Amino acid sequence: MLDYPALRALAAVVREGSFERAAAALSITPSAVSQRVRALEERLGAILVVRGQPCRPTDLGRTLCAHVDRVRLLEADLGLAGEGASARSVLRVAVNADSLATWFPVALAGAGETLGATLDLVLDDEAHTAGRLRSGEVVAAVTASPEPVTGCRTVPLGSLRYAACASPAFAARFFGAGVDPRSLADAPQLRFDRRDGLQARWMAEAYGHVPDAPTHWVPSTHGFLDLALAGFAWGLQPVALAEAHLRAGRLVELPPGLRIAVPLFWTVARLPALSLRRLTQAVRRGAGLALGEAPPA
Template sequence: MLDYAALSAVACVVREGSFERAAERLGVTPSAVSQRVRTLEERLGSILIVRGQPCVATGLGRRLCAHIDQVQLLEADLALTTSLFIGLDDVPITLKIAVNSDSIATWFPEAAAHFAKATGYLLEFIIEDEALTADRLRSGEVLGAVSADPGTVQGCKTIELGSLEYRACCSPDFATRYFSNGVTEEALRCAPCLRFERRDGLQARWARETHGIELDAPMHWVPSTSGFLNFALQGMAWGMHPTMLARPWIANGELVEMNSGAPINVKLFWTVTRLHALALKTLTDAVLDVGRSRLQEVG
């Protein structure tokens, strides 16, 4: 049988990033935390934490942290329905979920706030490309994910949310410099564009769908949703921006659409573990309510 006090220590070290901060959180000495972790590692015959700044979990360590997260959720439900005092430690319950950066910058905070107010629980966000967030669930690292992947994840359910709409935008000055003769194939090959990171294919998809070309342009690599917007406003490049963020800047003339009426949509799904925990149902309800009210309807 697993030693849950030791497992809780492992999870706390990974969450806090160091043995010292974990000790403060648990109300014990750093040596006590170290002893719990070392004893469990020796019992299992495997390293669970790579010591460093910060400390990080190994593959097995991540799976065990996910397990203890689920145990805590179930015990919290049991405590609500019985007179028993149940708890592994005094650390507040934290749900770890994977969300893409553009959802974090637009509609998801409203859902997260509804959940936090209803439960008092904490959230830890893993920011990942929407095409890959489901992989975080498959690895057991998170309990839920906003994803563009409609595929099946074992032990989870996937629910359609809607589509996040994007528009190709740039500053008026940039449009004058590069698109004075229109958004042509030649202009798109010369005009610098923004790219979030190497898995970001939105700009290339837009060029392909609206102009029938394979985009081969100078790139600024900007792994930040707000940075994307700020770089465009400064006239450095064009890029695909969530309509929710770009709309007020288009309205006041600081951004212009490169092809008015030609947005593209990214379908999003909420994938969550089937663990029967009240907190997960509350989170799912909040995500569905806000997502379906703020995102475009899936066609």
């Protein structure tokens, strides 16, 4: 039988990043937190948290934190309460940056008062958020993968559309003679991170070739847009954010006008928790309005 006060202490240390802040959240002393975590480690014969600034869980520690988060969700439905802030129900959810910058906040707007839990959002590329679910780090994720995850169900949300954009001045400078593999090889491009393949996909679909171009790495959706507006580089922008700028002439769409659609899915743990069901309903409704997928009945 697991020691749940010790598990809650471990989860608080990982969530808050230090034993001192965990103690404040639990309304106990740092010494008590340390004793609980140490006793749990001794009982299991394994290190659960790497002490540092911040403290970080080991693989086993992360698994145990995921377990206690799931137990807390079920306890909340039963009206059970634990000690301190750790007793609050928390939904840890992985979401990609472009969704968070476009449709996801609108989807959550109507659920805030009825959710009955707080959100802990984890940002990651949509191609990799499913891995967070498989590791037990999150209970739900916006993902680009329809592949099943053990213990979860997956439903389609619709597609997030992208357009290749640049400022008029940038387009005149680099693409005055037209957009082709040669001009694309000279024109600086934006990429979100090393895993971002949207620009390469656009060039491959448009021209059958991916030239080696100067690349700026910008891990921010709004930074991506601002740098394109400033004439710094071209990049694939979410149509939801670029549309107004295209209409106003602050951005131009690069020929051949090919837009890319990235299908998104909602993968969620099969837990009978009311807050998780409400979150799923809100996400599906919001996605149905913004991404084109029919909302649930």
